[in-house]
Amino acid sequence: MLKYFEYEQNSLTLSWADGRVTRLDVLWLQDHDPAGRHDNGQRLISVLDLDWQAGIRAVDRQGGSLVICLTNGRELTFTLEHLAAEQMTTIQDDRSWRGKTLWRGEAFTLPDVSWPDYTGHDDIRCRALAAVAESGLVLLRDVPCEPGQVLEVIHTFGYVRETNYGRLFDVKTVVSPSNLAFSNLGLGPHTDNPYRDPVPGVQLLHCLSNEVDGGENLLVDGFQAAARLQAEHPEAFELLTRIRLPYRFIDEKADLRSRVPFIETDGAGNVLKVRYNNRSIAPFMLPFEEQRAFYQAYRLWAETLSAPDLAFTCRLEPGDCLIFDNTRIMHARTAFTDGGRRHLQGAYSDLDGLYSTLYRLGASAC
Template identity: 40%
Template sequence: MSDPNRRPAVVEVHEGGLTVRWSDKSPMHLPNYWLRDNCRCPKCRHPGNGQKLYEIVDLPADLAAIEAMVAPDASVKVLWSDGHRSEYAADWLNAHDLIPSARDARRPQVELWGKTIESALPVGEWPQMLQDPAKELAWLDRYTALGFGLLRNVPTLSGMVAEVGDHLGFVRVTNYGRLFDVISVPNPNNLANTSLGLGVHSDNPYRHPSPGVQLLHCLEAGAPGGDTLLVDGFHAAEILRKENPGAFALLSTVPMTFRFADDKAELEARQTLITADMDGVVTAVHFNNRSADWLDAPIDLAGRWYAAYRVFAQILKRPELELVFKLGPGDLVVMQNDRALHGRTAFDPNLGRRHLQGCYIDRDGIESRRRVLKRRTTNRTDAAA
């Protein structure tokens, strides 16, 4: 990772871009178009909202840096071939270095977990979080690292789950409504509304896109059983990659069709069980045995894909990966839907009631909430200094 205190020492112009040589002797290579597209001057970006005031095609095809220098304040000033002048602060350049160590450091810090996390659950007291932004931010940081978090002492009122959802993000309305009840009913349109045990899964993989975050709020928990199961899908995917790279490759490139249909909706989507970015980092896991429909893939891949599917499903059932706990009235679990796969043990509705309410919010909403709280905290710290 780059030293945040380093400053540009020398800047060199060459064909294709610039090279900034820093005070720690490390070089930083900056392509012409990348650098110009990140100009922050008021001619390029609106001074109020920061949005760009030009189209990329407005820049000349032969755009090139003509001159560059390090200013006394350590900023880098550039004269472009079309006459435009740009200035880049040292802190901005340092924060946007493209070397592998800097790019890795900018990624959200993900912590893989398994059964042993039961002794250190990410728990927040909802009334305290409402009163203290620092406590909410601390909880959101843990949620972000682990892909799930628990809230205690959420009022056991119908509809409260949507209030929490709107506080953390923005509730997403689906064919199930703004919120939904998880309770045993006769002739259900979804197995969640039975007393059967459910294997771990992600919700609604038959949507474009799948819900980013699911909230489940316990209103009643009198029935024996019905314990919550959670498995870190990212951890399971990394185990698969280590133990069977070929299976990982198949499940991250060949999509499965997922489907849901009832009297009012017919939803279908194709997506891979594992999603990895260009650096090979796992960014999503979509696994739902109940909603898996059929595999539309070349014949020579179908058999191998199913073998890989079975291997992954077996990994997800390993006891050392399963976190098991019981939600009590007032408990609410928040789960990153494409990471924290969830399920439950069977319960007996004849011996007590079990009633949960749930809702979905988009992942970017809760991520935005965290960034805003972090920004406000930083601004308060800077003001006090």
């Protein structure tokens, strides 16, 4: 509820009963004029249409609306409901680490849900997808152990991100693999495919069989690791947000390249994405004066990601399908024995599709 308002030539200040205060520039008011929007919500005006000479001449409360009269004769009408909406008084940011739950392995409980519940109830699917948004991952159990089923899982929240590996990829031991993921070697904490631009935002791993000794999955919250690095080694953190390394994957069909930092931030220093994949860093050159400091920071990042207290260990059993944010969660695998079968199917999707489904389901209602 609006308690009171006051205005000056170039600004309007609204004080709400719950203590929130909204300050709005007259340019913002012109740009957000509801009359400047199509019924579909898209803007009909551009920044070039704003009148930089116009100020506020008067503000009048009329029932459930505020009518703002400008010095150029225009009237802007906003409903109080519109102005009071949460997104009008707080900066909405679903993608950076702000507002997310950062976790450490030893104190983490992996969110999980059964496939029948997930597919049968929108509120349960909403909570599962909200777990990916908030904690970076969710485990679906009892997913049918059918080859290709991982694509059906993606269809419940988004779109398959097809790559040069195809619509899905098999993770099972092969002789002379093109990628170490297809061997029985252990793999350190990493994010997938940093050589793609943009990187796939969501990865899925669906276990079809697992009869080997070893082969456990280690998961690390990369946002937590970045927060620790920033707290303990702020210079290293800063360097790793600034230096962009080249990544490359090359085989007979593809030559994929990108140049990105280990830690990606928004303009205000909030972490948006993290990555680490030692296997695919291309040869790179830095100014000599920066080389030693870079290697120190690089090592600290690797050490932080390998800190035992950050790692959460789980063993995927047949029917388990792990969905995780590939811009945040590092995954690793312990080595496993040659005998026995271990077969996972993986696939990629993107975060915008997952968030879209989450918004459509009504995240606050789940």
